[in-house]
Amino acid sequence: MTTANLLDFDLDGLAAFCEQLGEKRFRATQLFRWIHQRGASDFDQMSDLAKSLRQKLKGCAEVRALTVLTEHVSADGTIKWLFDVGDGNAVETVFIPEDDRGTLCVSSQAGCAVGCRFCSTGHQGFARNLKTSEILAQLWYAEHLLRRKFGRDERVISNVVMMGMGEPLQNYNALVPALRAMLDDHGYGLSRRRVTVSTSGVVPMMDRLALDCPVAMAVSLHAPTDELRSHLVPLNRKYPIAELLDACLRYLEHAPRDFITFEYCMLDGVNDQPEHARQLIEWVQRHRGTGVPCKFNLIPFNPFPASGLLRSSNAAVQAFAALLSAAGIVTTVRKTRGDDIDAACGQLAGDVRDRTNAATRMAQKRVIELKPVSSRAAALSTGA
Incomplete structure (x- = not known):
């Protein structure tokens, strides 16, 4: 058997x-x-x-957990684990402690097939989907290790964000049972408002999740036009911005929160100009005549050589945020946590089998050697 x-x-x-x-x-x-x-x-x-x-x-x-390959603890208390998932692949998980919450950033795939231009995980290629057990094992290990570490009987992790390696909605059949275990009062008892799935915009699966297991939703937007977003997020060619925003409106009919969080990685001279902010405002306030209730997380980009991209200046980020805020859109600039252990927003890469062509392998090798690497908003911690 x-x-x-x-x-x-x-x-x-x-x-x-x-x-x-x-x-x-x-x-x-x-x-x-x-x-x-x-x-x-x-x-x-x-x-x-x-x-x-x-x-x-x-x-x-x-009850088979994952093998921990490495653990790194940041000066600010952030902890990053690298878990072995077999066949030379590994995934990363990050715990972000804050005064009013403890957030765990969980991976759903070894690698990623979406191929966003600013994402190092995408540059490394796609290995495979994680099993439900491999998704849940990250929470199981972290929660009970942290209880022992801090000498606590009560729950340490209050928030889970599916923002680590991979596109969660492309691993739907493994994701949903994991989410249900997180939410179950006999399991981890997490609030639907405190479990967030981040997606680059897999529209059909957003609709399914709304019916099967609605939790908080974050959408990696990153651009205000289809032309630019298709360049940065290739999935946009299949599900352009208008379709994505329609899906956001449908999702909000079932969601535990009354807004969508839009993630926006700030790229110097690419998507950080005042006209980009004004175009975003037009989209989210005028789409379908009512707009999309939302808040924005502006994320500092952590450059890596293969991307050909640079981080926006602090002045550009603040000016961009001011324009969104002046339009009445709740806007935050993501605080960098754990950057000394490569666990900050956009610094998860892990070790995955190289699925890309030979021409890019040397560039990837340089990324690993030079360390500051970037993936999609990996260590994002959300509010209650």
Whole structure:
């Protein structure tokens, strides 16, 4: 019999698994609590489970975490882990502590197939989707390690952002059970407002998520015109801005928050001029006659050699933010955290198999050697 990794299941999936073993649903609930609330992986620790069930589980199941390759702790308390996901691939996970919350930035893929120009993960290419267990294992490991580290019994991680490596909505079937486990009161009990999925704009999957498991939504916008956005975010050629904003409006009908967060990476001379800000204002305030309720996160770009792009000056960022704010749009400039361990916004890269052509491999090698690398808004922490 194949050994099942119980981290692959949300509560309904675990109940179905237990039913196959001849067990009732309440046993699945007990098991789910042991795994996710208490961080147990040894069935012998699960004292309120019948011995007969524990013996069954030993023969066909396990709680299999990911192997930690490295851990780095920043001077500001940010922690970055590199997890081995096999076949030479690894993914990164970042914990960002703040006074009123603890945010975990989670990866959904090894690499990324979207290929955004400013994203080092995209430059490295795509290896594979993560399994539900590999997504959840990042939270499972971090939550229970941090409880031990800080000597706490209560939850340490209050916010989860799916903003690490990969495009979450291109790994939909693994993502949704992971989200459900995060939200389940028998699991991590996170609020839908405090779990955020970030997407580059996979419109059909945004519509599905709205119905299947609505959580907070962040959209990587990065440009105010289709021509520029298609250059920076190739997915825009399939789902242009108007279609994306339509999807945002549909999503808001089901979302736990009454706004969409737009992520906007500030690129010197590319998308940071006053006319770009005015074009954005026109889009979000006039689309379909009503506009799209939103807030903007302006993200400092961390340059890497293969991108050919530079970070906007602080003056340009502040002027851009002032224009959006003057139009009544809530706007924040993302504070850099963990940059001394390459865990700041846009500094996750990880190790993935090179899926790109030979002409770019040497450039990627230089990126790794020179270190300051960039991916899509990886270590973004959101408010309540």
